[in-house]
Amino acid sequence: MRDESAAPVLAVDIGGTKIAAGVVSAQGDVLVSDRAPTTLGPDDGDLAIWERLHTLCENVLDAAGRPAIQGVGVGCGGPMRWPAGVVSPVNLLPWRDFPLRDRLSAAYPDVPVRVHNDAVAVVVAEHWRGAGRGVANMLGMVVSTGVGGGLVLGGRLIDGRSGNAGHVGHIVADPTGPECGCGGRGCVEAIARGPALVTWARQQGWRQDDEAATAKHLADDALAGDKIARKAFERAGHAVGIGIASAVALCDLELVVVGGGVSQVGGLLFEPLEQSLRTYARIEFARDVVVRRASLDQNAGIVGAAAFVLAGDQYWAPG
Amino acid sequence: MRDESAAPVLAVDIGGTKIAAGVVSAQGDVLVSDRAPTTLGPDDGDLAIWERLHTLCENVLDAAGRPAIQGVGVGCGGPMRWPAGVVSPVNLLPWRDFPLRDRLSAAYPDVPVRVHNDAVAVVVAEHWRGAGRGVANMLGMVVSTGVGGGLVLGGRLIDGRSGNAGHVGHIVADPTGPECGCGGRGCVEAIARGPALVTWARQQGWRQDDEAATAKHLADDALAGDKIARKAFERAGHAVGIGIASAVALCDLELVVVGGGVSQVGGLLFEPLEQSLRTYARIEFARDVVVRRASLDQNAGIVGAAAFVLAGDQYWAPG
Numbered sequence: 001m002r003d004e005s006a007a008p009v010l011a012v013d014i015g016g017t018k019i020a021a022g023v024v025s026a027q028g029d030v031l032v033s034d035r036a037p038t039t040l041g042p043d044d045g046d047l048a049i050w051e052r053l054h055t056l057c058e059n060v061l062d063a064a065g066r067p068a069i070q071g072v073g074v075g076c077g078g079p080m081r082w083p084a085g086v087v088s089p090v091n092l093l094p095w096r097d098f099p100l101r102d103r104l105s106a107a108y109p110d111v112p113v114r115v116h117n118d119a120v121a122v123v124v125a126e127h128w129r130g131a132g133r134g135v136a137n138m139l140g141m142v143v144s145t146g147v148g149g150g151l152v153l154g155g156r157l158i159d160g161r162s163g164n165a166g167h168v169g170h171i172v173a174d175p176t177g178p179e180c181g182c183g184g185r186g187c188v189e190a191i192a193r194g195p196a197l198v199t200w201a202r203q204q205g206w207r208q209d210d211e212a213a214t215a216k217h218l219a220d221d222a223l224a225g226d227k228i229a230r231k232a233f234e235r236a237g238h239a240v241g242i243g244i245a246s247a248v249a250l251c252d253l254e255l256v257v258v259g260g261g262v263s264q265v266g267g268l269l270f271e272p273l274e275q276s277l278r279t280y281a282r283i284e285f286a287r288d289v290v291v292r293r294a295s296l297d298q299n300a301g302i303v304g305a306a307a308f309v310l311a312g313d314q315y316w317a318p319g
Numbered sequence: 320m321r322d323e324s325a326a327p328v329l330a331v332d333i334g335g336t337k338i339a340a341g342v343v344s345a346q347g348d349v350l351v352s353d354r355a356p357t358t359l360g361p362d363d364g365d366l367a368i369w370e371r372l373h374t375l376c377e378n379v380l381d382a383a384g385r386p387a388i389q390g391v392g393v394g395c396g397g398p399m400r401w402p403a404g405v406v407s408p409v410n411l412l413p414w415r416d417f418p419l420r421d422r423l424s425a426a427y428p429d430v431p432v433r434v435h436n437d438a439v440a441v442v443v444a445e446h447w448r449g450a451g452r453g454v455a456n457m458l459g460m461v462v463s464t465g466v467g468g469g470l471v472l473g474g475r476l477i478d479g480r481s482g483n484a485g486h487v488g489h490i491v492a493d494p495t496g497p498e499c500g501c502g503g504r505g506c507v508e509a510i511a512r513g514p515a516l517v518t519w520a521r522q523q524g525w526r527q528d529d530e531a532a533t534a535k536h537l538a539d540d541a542l543a544g545d546k547i548a549r550k551a552f553e554r555a556g557h558a559v560g561i562g563i564a565s566a567v568a569l570c571d572l573e574l575v576v577v578g579g580g581v582s583q584v585g586g587l588l589f590e591p592l593e594q595s596l597r598t599y600a601r602i603e604f605a606r607d608v609v610v611r612r613a614s615l616d617q618n619a620g621i622v623g624a625a626a627f628v629l630a631g632d633q634y635w636a637p638g
């Protein structure tokens with residue numbers, strides 16, 4: 001008799017600029033993976049993106065020797081209706097209320113298809129196989145074009161009412177701070193997301209004539225010693241530290257794992273982050289919370305997506 | 320054969336100014352209760368308080384007809400070592416590292432003795448038998464001399480690493496705000512706890528000659544139309560609203576239940592709270608979170624303490 005629990009999983013990671021798919025073994029190893037851009041032609045609609053994704057999935061299954069799979073796990077940019085898997089990723093305009101889970105179920109019948117937020121998938125990967133392994137109470141953050149995250153408490157992924165728990169980017173870091181894309185004000189994301197750093201730095205005089213300047217350029221300049229660029233990351237670290245302090249007070253965390261593009265700048269973000277965290281997280285139980293850098297590579301999203309199926313007792317509990 | 324699950328529970332609530340004990344039926348009804356002050360004589364030590372508590376427990380058991388009990392549940396002021404039940408209540412100075420659970424186990428052997436934070440007990444009561452009944456994801460708050468709380472996610476009490484989850488009073492509401500007793504700055508508690516309201520109001524000119532003025536007097540004056548007093552509760556509501564907005568973003572809550580002495584002022588707190596919450600909680604999933612007033616009376620602490628034993632599958636999960 002075939003042991004279904006030993007079968008691999010088809011795992012998918014759908015972000016704003018690329019789609020990735022992989023075949024992940026029951027042990028959590030990525031056997032095969034591939035990726036494709038989400039850049040669109042002028043006539044590409046929701047089905048063009050779907051067909052590109054389906055082809056990518058078929059290709060990785062072919063490359064893995066067409067194994068029987070025990071399920072499909074997906075991390076996808078939000079917002080989405082969860083656990084229905086009806087998605088409207090902010091950065092993938094043709095998909096509005098796109099029935100991603102139903103499409104995948106039709107393509108890969110008779111196995112569970114589990115769709116969750118892409119930042120949650122990355123955090124699950126860090127908890128399952130990365131910097132958070134073995135820790136019962138942790139917050140994971142992805143500081144990038146947005147600021148997302150996921151929450152593991154008592155060893156289990158926390159979903160909240162609608163699968164949106166972990167939105168640490170919308171903790172209020174400064175009630176008089178800049179407007180946020182969500183409509184609020186002073187959210188961690190409004191201050192610390194990459195584009196916000198760039199906007200702030202340009203207001204201070206950094207590369208004002210360079211329309212194409214990005215957070216990556218800002219990081220390069222900060223590492224080269226540019227004062228405005230360094231100050232931009234310092235502001236971001238300060239805001240993230242306040243957000244973490246509030247999360248630790250509310251959830252009594254032992255570990256916070258921080259990853260994402262903006263965090264690649266290293267100490268220029270993490271040092272002010274630590275300073276701010278230690279200033280605000282002063283109640284006794286919060287003082288020794290540890291902040292660790294994310295340890296997984298660009299496959300984290302695929303590994304976490306696979307965990308929704310392979311470790312469902314910890315990471316998949318809708319309803 | 321006797322059905323142990325039908326037996327009542329001895330429930331204890333230890334606050335800063337009073338001790339309460341009760342016998343609670345397996346259905347959650349308070350059959351008997353009594354209370355005693357914690358005021359101390361000059362020579363009263365840790366054992367004097369313990370003896371007063373033990374006598375109170377014996378009295379309520381006598382009054383209930385000395386039933387066999389299935390356990391002892393306790394809510395006690397923090398901090399404490401949890402789940403060890405070694406307590407050091409801020410407002411009960413003779414108890415420092417007092418082995419409350421061990422004492423109760425010796426007095427009432429062969430049944431479980433479960434000790435948790437007093438604010439957590441109140442929130443558990445609201446979830447089990449009060450305003451939060453049937454809701455899977457809720458935050459409960461007690462706005463009083465301090466600002467405490469508890470967190471229920473996925474239908475279960477969240478403990479965090481050390482039993483301290485739910486400390487919503489130490490979410491940062493204003494990073495440039497007043498110093499907090501915890502050593503931090505701008506915590507919800509530093510702005511919204513009763514004594515902080517009084518301090519602020521007196522700085523603005525309210526009852527400056529009345530050394531004995533309390534938050535209760537401030538509430539009376541606010542309800543009578545005093546402008547400074549009203550503004551004091553407005554500031555508190557604003558801070559609490561920001562704290563709730565951050566908690567909703569992180570935990571995807573459907574309900575927040577607010578109780579405690581400061582909340583007795585009603586709309587003068589809840590209206591600015593709602594306004595601030597709706598200003599900051601703008602991300603889509605957070606917009607329709609509901610804030611409800613606590614519905615239980617002064618027995619809430621006893622009911623919640625009983626729930627640690629009677630509904631342990633939801634509310635008691637150390638380790």
